[in-house]
Amino acid sequence: MAHTIRWGIMATGWIATTFVRDLLKDPKARNAPDISHQITAVASSSSQEKATQFISTLNIPPPCTAYATYTDLVADPNVDVIYVATPHSHHFQNVMLALHAGKHVLCEKAFTVNAAQAKILVETAREKGLFLMEAVWTRFFPLSVQVRDIIQSGEIGEVLRTVADTSFGDDVEGKWGTTHRMVNPDLAGGALLDLGIYSLTWVFQTLYHTLPKSQRKPPTVTSQMTPYHLTGADESTTILLTFPTSTPSNDKPPRMSHGIAMTNIRVSGDPDEQGTSGPNIRIQGTKGEIQVFGYPFRPTKYRVIPKKGVEGAGEVRDVECGFPDGGHGMAWEADEVARCLRDGKVESEGMSWEESIVIMEVMDEVRRQGGLVYPAKIESTEYPLEL
Known part of the structure; x- marks a missing residue:
């Protein structure tokens, strides 16, 4: 039942x-x-x-x-x-x-x-x-689960770099003005908290979440931020995260890995909205890479590309991941909530309290470096x- x-x-x-x-x-x-x-x-x-x-x-x-x-x-x-x-x-x-x-x-x-x-x-x-x-919500997509499983299987080797871009090329002054929540500091507006969280999601779920809990270590953070001249909220933020380990096996000696998380509300990661510019997410390992297509918050396809010359490597494969019954994709996180409540859990392993806090700490540091105070x-x- x-x-x-x-x-x-x-x-x-x-x-x-x-x-x-x-x-x-x-x-x-x-x-x-x-x-x-x-x-x-x-x-x-x-x-x-x-x-x-x-x-x-x-x-x-x-x-x-x-x-x-x-x-x-x-x-x-x-x-x-x-x-x-x-x-x-x-x-x-x-x-x-x-x-x-x-x-x-x-x-x-x-x-x-x-x-x-x-x-x-x-x-x-x-x-x-x-x-x-x-x-x-993106964490609970079948696509995200499959990508994490591929990483943890070791198919693309040690993942040493993830690049993720969540950007929209809008007429900021014309579309957002000064009061819209996207640019209004009174509503914690700006690219980082609203869109940059998705780029950080991909960095963390590929370079952090795929390690055993005991081996997860917060990254160091270097960032640059461009303020929106009318309100002071950030319109563009780029973050370089350096993790002290690689994933999935945390090789000995440990290799550092890099995450590059980008967000912008003035230039787009997909200018013609047809995917012509290629993947918005690239997950690069020592034996190959995974490319993720579509907006980072709602991707629709991924591609696995084995490295040339790797013994036993398969062929390039494309995997389409649709949304059943015309859904937008939010029901999967709701299903997770329901199962956790059914099973008496107070937090989800897929999006744990600890990981949410670490990501918030990263955004705190990015705002500190950029001088963004609400x-x-x-x-x-x-x-x-x-x-």
Whole structure:
């Protein structure tokens, strides 16, 4: 019998819409017959009417209650887990609200504004025995799982370099102006926290996560940041991460590995949006490489290229990884949450608390090097605090 979990949706923007549409699809279409999702409550901070309209527009089946406040949402006894879909400037306050109400939480990326906030969320979840996970949906794609499996099998040897680029070539002034969340410091805007997290995701899941936990060591960080002249948020950030080990076997003597994580909102990693420019992600090992095609947050194909002359190497192969039933790809992370709750786990091995904190620490250091500071209120670890 399928295990059912009941979701409360916090916020009604684009990301919440996309997440709910995926939850409403048949889990059997993605080979997840053991899981069932129900959406039992939705809250909008602006009005109950907006939450009601969200429920109606998406045809969420009853019973599903509309709330005008997040406090009412987290108090609903018919909700098991809260999906936090608010701007990341508000994640710390919103997740703390849910945890203090005794709710499990799936929180959108970036997890928080800084690592200090992330550590408090983790400690709170641990003390209360509640599940908590950063919603890095890309981690749970079959494509990502397959790529990690190939690395851990040793097929491409020791992985010594991963290059990942998550960039969009937008008319920043015309499209984003000064108030949009992408460029607004009051909402922790900028390329790093919103898009750069995906480049870091690929660096970490190939150079860090593929090692046994006992061998994972944080990288040193060198970075450059270009501020957006109208707001001061970063419009371009490039990060060089040096890991003290290689993966998957941590060769003796240990070899260092490099991750290059790039993000930009003025130039694009895929200018014609047809993939002509090639892969946005390259994972390079001593026996070959893996290339990943499509936007780093939602790739659709990967290619394995064996190194010439390697004994036993196979042929170049392309693997297409589609999205069943027209889904966007967010249901896989929701399935992970459901299985963890079913099995009594408070964190996911696929996106652990420790790894979320290490990545937040990297972004803290990048912001320090770039001189990017957000308003004190959204950097604060005080709770509760009105934003």
